[in-house]
Amino acid sequence: MIVSGSASQGLAAALAAELGEELARVEYESFPDGERVVRVPPVEGRAVVVASTVDDGSFVELLQLQDAVREAGAERVVTVLPYMGYARQDEAFEPGEPVSARAMARAISTGTDAVYTVNVHEPAVCEFFDVPATNVDATPHLADPLPEDLRDPVFLAPDASALPLAESVRDAYGPGDADFFEKVRHSGTDVEIVPSETDVSGRDVVVVDDIVATGSTMSEAIGLLDDPDRVYVACVHPLLAANARTKLANAGVEAVLATDTIERAVSEASAAPAVARALGRET
Numbered sequence: 468m469i470v471s472g473s474a475s476q477g478l479a480a481a482l483a484a485e486l487g488e489e490l491a492r493v494e495y496e497s498f499p500d501g502e503r504v505v506r507v508p509p510v511e512g513r514a515v516v517v518a519s520t521v522d523d524g525s526f527v528e529l530l531q532l533q534d535a536v537r538e539a540g541a542e543r544v545v546t547v548l549p550y551m552g553y554a555r556q557d558e559a560f561e562p563g564e565p566v567s568a569r570a571m572a573r574a575i576s577t578g579t580d581a582v583y584t585v586n587v588h589e590p591a592v593c594e595f596f597d598v599p600a601t602n603v604d605a606t607p608h609l610a611d612p613l614p615e616d617l618r619d620p621v622f623l624a625p626d627a628s629a630l631p632l633a634e635s636v637r638d639a640y641g642p643g644d645a646d647f648f649e650k651v652r653h654s655g656t657d658v659e660i661v662p663s664e665t666d667v668s669g670r671d672v673v674v675v676d677d678i679v680a681t682g683s684t685m686s687e688a689i690g691l692l693d694d695p696d697r698v699y700v701a702c703v704h705p706l707l708a709a710n711a712r713t714k715l716a717n718a719g720v721e722a723v724l725a726t727d728t729i730e731r732a733v734s735e736a737s738a739a740p741a742v743a744r745a746l747g748r749e750t
């Protein structure tokens with residue numbers, strides 16, 4: 468049975484369809500004091516809880532869902548974290564700070580037998596879980612909504628660590644070059660982005676990253692492109708916080724394309740087939 472967090476209902480439904488499994492009808496409510504409660508139907512066998520922790524409330528809801536499905540009879544609980552909040556806090560950057568990704572992973576581990584993340588910020592985050600954790604790659608599906616007529620395309624990553632993502636989208640799309648911007652860190656706050664050596668003049672450019680949060684990384688990188696034709700932004704997790712959409716629009720972006728790990732208007736691609744393949748391997 469597929470059991471959805473309130474922020475992941477579209478992806479959970481797509482996953483249920485991919486796997487041919489029942490989609491639980493879950494009730495989400497809040498008490499007058501703001502505390503949440505969920506209700507799930509009786510479960511037999513495996514429960515797959517699908518819940519992006521897009522904010523602190525959805526993190527609490529995930530822990531409740533894990534507990535509820537066990538109470539409802541689940542023999543095995545699998546947790547799919549399409550988007551794992553706090554994953555970018557994967558080390559203590561200043562003295563006295565927590566390793567928040569580890570704290571979240573430990574808490575999530577207490578209510579599940581296995582975890583699946585999707586393009587988690589650093590794959591090493593999977594080692595923070597106390598149960599087997601697998602990172603699923605949804606980037607090939609970012610090629611699905613791209614126009615078929617891209618002109619001599621270049622797939623660019625905003626830094627070297629995102630190059631495999633850009634290459635993956637390029638490979639799924641077909642023709643095109645892949646390259647990355649060099650990120651030079653002068654100090655804790657002073658980061659310079661240096662353009663790649665690939666000539667983008669008159670070419671369609673797809674800038675690929677794991678996440679667009681404030682849109683600063685993307686808009687700064689796009690601002691360095693020399694006379695491109697159309698510019699597309701492709702990301703797995705469209706967090707799109709604050710004025711990210713405005714920044715991207717002002718940068719001249721033709722379209723933002725993303726998956727449904729975070730359900731937004733731009734979520735034209737689905738991570739469901741990639742997650743379904745991984746879950747299929749575990750049964």
Ligand code: R5P
Nearest residue numbers: 676678679680681682683684
């Ligand atoms: C950084 O390592 C990540 O891969 C993203 O580039 C970053 O988190 C994007 O954040 P923002 O949109 O706020 O620049």
